[in-house]
Amino acid sequence: MPYIKESERKYLNKWLDSLTTVLTDLTNGGRKNSGAVTYVIYRILIDLYSRGNFEIKSNALKVLSSVEHEYYRKVLSPYEEKKEKENGPILPKKRKNGVQSSTV
Numbered sequence: 001m002p003y004i005k006e007s008e009r010k011y012l013n014k015w016l017d018s019l020t021t022v023l024t025d026l027t028n029g030g031r032k033n034s035g036a037v038t039y040v041i042y043r044i045l046i047d048l049y050s051r052g053n054f055e056i057k058s059n060a061l062k063v064l065s066s067v068e069h070e071y072y073r074k075v076l077s078p079y080e081e082k083k084e085k086e087n088g089p090i091l092p093k094k095r096k097n098g099v100q101s102s103t104v
Contacts, residue, residue: 023037023040048060
């Protein structure tokens, strides 16, 4: 994930704070109406990347992929680690002959 300069963050955060407040209200804190968030993200991608050649258009996918990986790394993975510590890891089931197999 490219981390941008603090001055750019401050400029963008003025706009993002208002947007996330509206989206928080529309989605009941992320519990419903994810379509509103999807619309905003899609609209940003369309406005920025839909014109031009393949390289420009495909930059939208690069952005989405980077965001997906960063969200997993910073938000979801730590949550999963916490839950694994609380509940224990998922271990393979032992077969009668002593050979392990997956429980999936």
